[in-house]
Amino acid sequence: MNDRTELSRRAQWNAPANRLSIVREERRQSGARILDLTESNPTRASITYPLDALSEAMERAARAPYDPEPLGLRSAREAVAGEIGANAEDIVITASTSEAYSFLFKLLTDPGDAILTATPSYPLLEHLAALELIALRSFPLELHRRWEIESHRVREAIAPRTRAIVVVSPNNPTGSFVTAAEQDVLASFDLPIIADEVFRPYAFEDGAPSIARDDVLTFALGGLSKSAGLPHYKLGWIRVGGPAHAKREVMAALELIADNFLSVATPVQQALPELLRIGATIRESLRTRTRENLDALTRAVELVPAVGLLPVEGGWTAVLRVPRIESDEDLALRLLNEHGVLVHPGYFFDFDREGYLVLSLLTRPDVFAEGVAKIMESIRTQTC
Numbered sequence: 409m410n411d412r413t414e415l416s417r418r419a420q421w422n423a424p425a426n427r428l429s430i431v432r433e434e435r436r437q438s439g440a441r442i443l444d445l446t447e448s449n450p451t452r453a454s455i456t457y458p459l460d461a462l463s464e465a466m467e468r469a470a471r472a473p474y475d476p477e478p479l480g481l482r483s484a485r486e487a488v489a490g491e492i493g494a495n496a497e498d499i500v501i502t503a504s505t506s507e508a509y510s511f512l513f514k515l516l517t518d519p520g521d522a523i524l525t526a527t528p529s530y531p532l533l534e535h536l537a538a539l540e541l542i543a544l545r546s547f548p549l550e551l552h553r554r555w556e557i558e559s560h561r562v563r564e565a566i567a568p569r570t571r572a573i574v575v576v577s578p579n580n581p582t583g584s585f586v587t588a589a590e591q592d593v594l595a596s597f598d599l600p601i602i603a604d605e606v607f608r609p610y611a612f613e614d615g616a617p618s619i620a621r622d623d624v625l626t627f628a629l630g631g632l633s634k635s636a637g638l639p640h641y642k643l644g645w646i647r648v649g650g651p652a653h654a655k656r657e658v659m660a661a662l663e664l665i666a667d668n669f670l671s672v673a674t675p676v677q678q679a680l681p682e683l684l685r686i687g688a689t690i691r692e693s694l695r696t697r698t699r700e701n702l703d704a705l706t707r708a709v710e711l712v713p714a715v716g717l718l719p720v721e722g723g724w725t726a727v728l729r730v731p732r733i734e735s736d737e738d739l740a741l742r743l744l745n746e747h748g749v750l751v752h753p754g755y756f757f758d759f760d761r762e763g764y765l766v767l768s769l770l771t772r773p774d775v776f777a778e779g780v781a782k783i784m785e786s787i788r789t790q791t792c
């Protein structure tokens with residue numbers, strides 16, 4: 409027998425670690441301090457979780473019998489519908505947003521097809537697309553006073569095999585909304601629209617409308633992971649919109665896909681109405697956290713002319729514009745090696761040029777303030 413296992417070519421199974429993660433690992437192993445400004449896991453962000461209320465809710469839910477429902481328990485679909493202002497018939501419960509993407513790619517694409525998204529963008533999309541054997545094409549968001557979607561950019565990027573447009577609103581990492589006018593632009597291409605709205609509850613300004621249209625198929629994604637700070641409870645949802653006949657067809661197909669997995673645990677579905685109620689308080693703590701860090705960052709940036717804070721409309725990330733003296737990766741490596749500060753270089757998110765660092769607004773405020781002060785000091789010294 410061949411001693412090399414033949415794996416599929418969907419993914420680069422042994423992709424080498426990037427330089428930043430190698431240095432981060434070395435520092436971890438050596439016990440060196442790291443001011444981690446990339447923390448995006450709410451359960452590690454020193455937020456107080458109402459653990460008693462959560463365990464009581466799960467204890468009650470543990471008594472529920474197994475009642476497999478591919479689209480989700482009726483009570484769970486109704487709870488989501490109540491939360492986001494939708495009809496329960498339009499809701500599909502999934503184990504996560506990632507699973508929602510995978511269901512939708514199965515629904516809308518064949519191997520070799522493409523989906524289109526905006527860059528800078530959520531890095532996982534590339535991997536989720538690859539695992540479904542589809543290509544990820546992109547159009548750039550244009551940064552004017554805000555990050556904008558321009559119709560001609562979308563048009564230029566659509567190829568004959570493009571089957572859907574994916575947008576994230578507010579976007580990770582640019583924090584930009586897809587406005588109502590931009591939704592109209594996207595709909596004009598007559599392709600299904602998948603709108604990842606997991607960060608929608610974290611708006612710093614008046615929020616953009618959730619997507620739900622009658623003219624084209626729309627899929628709005630949300631979940632406990634961000635809206636309730638409960639990524640480990642593994643429950644997300646899709647809200648389907650579109651012309652009535654298309655919606656019926658899509659719901660039947662999604663039911664068939666989901667029936668093969670039945671992946672959402674019954675207890676978490678059973679507990680969902682309570683989890684959503686409890687999640688509102690967790691969300692409030694996370695909102696306070698992101699607002700506090702954004703304010704601190706705004707103040708710090710005002711003191712250093714060489715650094716700019718790009719507009720943030722919502723979400724958990726902020727983008728700094730930094731001088732292009734070295735590559736973003738070199739800058740991030742230097743910040744880590746010399747100051748123990750960990751940030752993401754812009755290229756992780758497919759920025760089309762150098763000069764950007766991405767910071768997580770979820771970081772513990774004292775760590776955030778110290779890390780930001782070190783970044784500012786390092787850039788100030790370098791540019792003086």
Ligand SMILES: Cc1ncc(COP(=O)(O)O)c(C=O)c1O
Nearest residue numbers: 504505506530580606631633644
């Ligand atoms: C844009 C975006 N969508 C989805 C997710 C993950 O959601 P889930 O845990 O439900 O898969 C993330 C996590 O960082 C994200 O940034």
